[in-house]
Amino acid sequence: MTKRTIGLLFGGCSGEHEVSIASARAIAQALSAGSNAAVYTLLPFYIQKNGQWCDSAIAQQVLTSGQPLSSDLASSDPVDRWRLPPTAGDVDVWFPVLHGPNGEDGTIQGLLTLMQTPFVGSGILGSAIGMDKLAMKTMFAQAGLPQVNYMAVSRSQVWSNPCIYPKLCDDIEAQLAYPCFVKPANLGSSVGISKVRSRAELEAALDSAASYDRRLIVEAGVVAREVECAVLGNEQPQASIVGEITYQSDFYDYETKYTEGKADLIIPAALPEAVTAQIQTMAIQAFTAIDAAGLARVDFFYIEATGDVFINEINTMPGFTVTSMYPRLWGASGITFPELVDRLVQLALDRNG
Template sequence: MSKTRVGLLFGGRSGEHEVSIRSAQAIAKALKSDQNASKYELLPVYIRKDGVWQKGEIAQKILASGEPFYLPEEKTTSTDLVPSPSLLPDPTNFAEIEVWFPILHGPNGEDGTIQGLLTLMQVPFVGSGVLGSAVGMDKIAMKMIFSQAGLSQVKYKMVTRSQIWSNPCIFPKLCDEIEAELGYPCFVKPANLGSSVGISKVRSRSELETALDNAASYDRRIIVEAGVEARELECAVLGNDQPQASVVGEITFASDFYDYETKYTAGQADLFIPAKVSDNIANQVKEMAVKAFLAVDAAGLARVDFFYVEKTGEVLINEINTLPGFTATSMYPQLWAASGISFSELVDRLVQLALER
């Protein structure tokens, strides 16, 4: 039997470009290992930070080195270069690809944009479609859907860039409202960024003002959430219409909160799998994770994050990540490894789920 040709799509235009390369390296290794080597042919496709798509030797080099690669600014005659970053890639350039495995983190990668393009190309792809991806990226839309689904969460307030920048008379009143509704500490987040980029924990009026201004530089929509004293639990979900939940894991860290540096610096955070919680709490987390997955119309994979408030026994959903980090040390594959599914088997299942859907 001929091998299934898998287009591994990585890089991208977001601030998580380097993380995407690391995830792609792990997936590429899995596709070439164990039984996968006889089932799949790997075809890497790299998206430069300026949006140009590259395949062939150049993409292979990026995957091997783990370092972003930049072509000279002048025009090139390379056959590996898809001509214009301002145009959609010509599907005929990738006609040999039978299923796509996009591992593009952040905006322009997991927010529904690339999923829409792949849908137009009429080729199966791993992960959620346009709706699930868009909702999974937009924290405000996500929370509204969670609310409709009856999932408990922290108090929050939506803010727009215009409220922060356009009218100096509105801004003090806005800060008054946030203080009255949410109090301190609270978290200020851009609505559409991943990996904790642009997020600030604030404890005073001056910190709130600075954080709002900073978040507005990243996104026109901002969310402010009440802080809670809680343990951070995570659960992985795998499947399409009948998804399954993994064991529950816990993240602990010494920093003030789980920011970008803590996430991607070795030794900054500890993962405990399974989490040391009661069976009742673990089952509640699993049930809520699957419910959230179905509520946003996710597919293939997702990691769902929770707050566990031990004092009250509450489990509060934080967010769903429809394209989580996929390095060998990332929480998503580790949760499934603890649930009895190896990294290479997990990659195989995801490709099969894409073909099934």
């Protein structure tokens, strides 16, 4: 049997660089485990924080250490940032484990599409919509998926016109009330997100979010349980069992998400069977609505008092460490981590091969 060369692509130019390294380490181990070792050859590629691609020797050093490459080692020549290592031509299937902007927003997917090489995960459209919260919500609404109330806000409304700004805050208070959440439209992992309860906090949160993105979203806060479902597949996607996230902090911010011990994952979530089935159905509907492929994690709010379920967001390249929700949900659904990685490679071949 001819072994396929898997180009494991990680690092990247986003605030989730370190998370990408952690995910890549787990996937690299899975690709080299058990029966996978007989059919796959691992060829890692590391993208530094400045965008420069590194060859497999350096990438392996980063995988082994688990630490980003020092910025002192980055080339000062702009041409080097766009020069792919020669071994990139040896890749049979790309496995891009890049989180956040420049990784799961359609940009790297566009490059891999131009390379005409199969790759794991959603294509340009699904990745771009999955990253942009406003575009995502528009597609969810089109699919008839229930969501919490929200408003779209532009940076110009926050910064450029002092006459508009007070009315903007008045409108937010009237339509959404407090508490509400202010978010950049196009960032991942809770970066730039604030929970606000007053006019002063709202103004500060809008200013902060506008510093990250020119498009913002403000969402009504709800008292709800936060549950998640994993999806796997292409044209006929499957939903995993449902898990729940619990935490003691005010909301599921970046620190809570990535600091050990700050949040607990409950798998399976203790939910009525009908609610679990509803969430699984909605997860597949969301996956289909944005034209996702391969994998995604879909997050929901479950309001226990009323029985309502609202879709929150979809993540087309979720965290992929052995303790991350996505692989744990599939593990609890009967698919081991190495089997899951193999399944994703096969789905990439089925879709793009």
